[in-house]
Amino acid sequence: MTQTNPDLSEFDLSGKTALITGASSGFGAHFARVLASAGAKVAVGARREERLQALVSEIQAAGGEALAVALDVTDATSVAKAFDTAEARFGTVTVLVNNAGVAAPKSVHKTSETDWDFVIDTNLRGAWLVASEAARRMIAANSGGAIVNIASVLGLATSTGHGVYSASKAGVIQLTKHMALELSSKNIRVNAICPGYFKTEMNDAYFESEAGKAYISTFPAKRLGEMQEMNGPLLLLASDAGSFINGAILPVDGGHLVMSI
Template sequence: MSSPFDLTGRVALVTGASSGLGARFARMLAAQGVKVVAGARRLDRLKSLAETIRAEGGQVEPVEMDVEDEASIQAAYDHAEATFGTVDIVIANAGVNAQGPATDLAADDLGQLLRINVQGVYLTAREGARRLIASPDPSRGRVILLGSVGSLRPLAGLTAYSASKAGVAMLGKGLAREWARHGINVNTICPGWIVTELNAEWLAGEGGQKLVKTFPRRRVMTPDHLDGLVTFLSSDASSAITGGVFAADDGQSLA
């Protein structure tokens, strides 16, 4: 009897895969036998990631992809289907940040943040669902959106970012309800502060350490802390789980 957590042979598209959580998701899924399409704007970084994954024995296809561009999203899915077949695991991870007081945030910067964090997630999920619905077995569909601890409460100095991630959480619920009749699951993961190459230096400094001391466990998460939840939500074990908003924050939202 096969395990309901077995992901062998499934096809995943991961956005924002050139670094950080996206790169981790791509490597982790490939290590479990998933055929991974790694999408992002930085193709050079994706090619480097692909070399690593292939050296580890995984199957991966890097594809240049801009979630602000609907045609680019459609082209990435076309490439995925031509290479591996129908994408049945969608991980809409691409996102950007905008720090500072709300009174100082330029309209153009706000617009870009919303286009990537909300519209880009919407378009990525929608394109995946359209193709799943047209496939012989839509019920294999697993759509995972990346929210944030900011989806659950406002983060100091990150008002616009928190608002965008709250939008992602509600988007996930709405899409889950709409696509439930097709058997497609949609869930949102809300990570807390996780150390990545973009924030490692700041987190190690005075300001970062001051923040960490406010966390119940006095530590920062690492990308591998999400492996179990992503595996679960991608697998048949989560067949009855849809519309969920999962705080995966090491208790940070309890502070």
């Protein structure tokens, strides 16, 4: 008989090891807290190790298990070492949240090669390096797993001054679909979340300005997203509750992408 009552235990991540990139602040730090609260042992990675230690202490104080790992997503050696460290402490990483990202907001004709390389190396090449390393290890352990790439609504649309960022996130979206196709036979699901506008370190100064407030007034929801509004999408894609979701590109944007033209 088909089960009709929802089994909320499917969202539980107890016994799983999760690695979150770009975890020193913003979405990454929030994602680490959420996954730890759901029972996962979390390895938090970023270049700013001192901020990671504060996050680890916070998670541990709340009863969770956490470990800080130095991680530069643009460096394959650093990526492999981060996975080695996480595995030695917690076992195979079976949940990856590929969150590390940067921006260089400029008009396309004012964008330098340095700007281009900076954004693409972190947002796209870095996502590929980390996801590929995770997949290789999941396959070797025959563990299956879930990879959640953090893309952006700017990978599905675009905005003035964000050409390189939009290109990088569009690449992440296509990479997500391709990896979902190739890895599904290994019981590895690959999905992407496309956040809309949330207040983060990357944009908080702008959204506090008069221009930023005026822009918010044009949004369908008339506000920025709240961090906790990412919890449901993240847990769905990271847990067994999303066991038949693969290759999905999920906007979490308050309807921003369906604005009237």
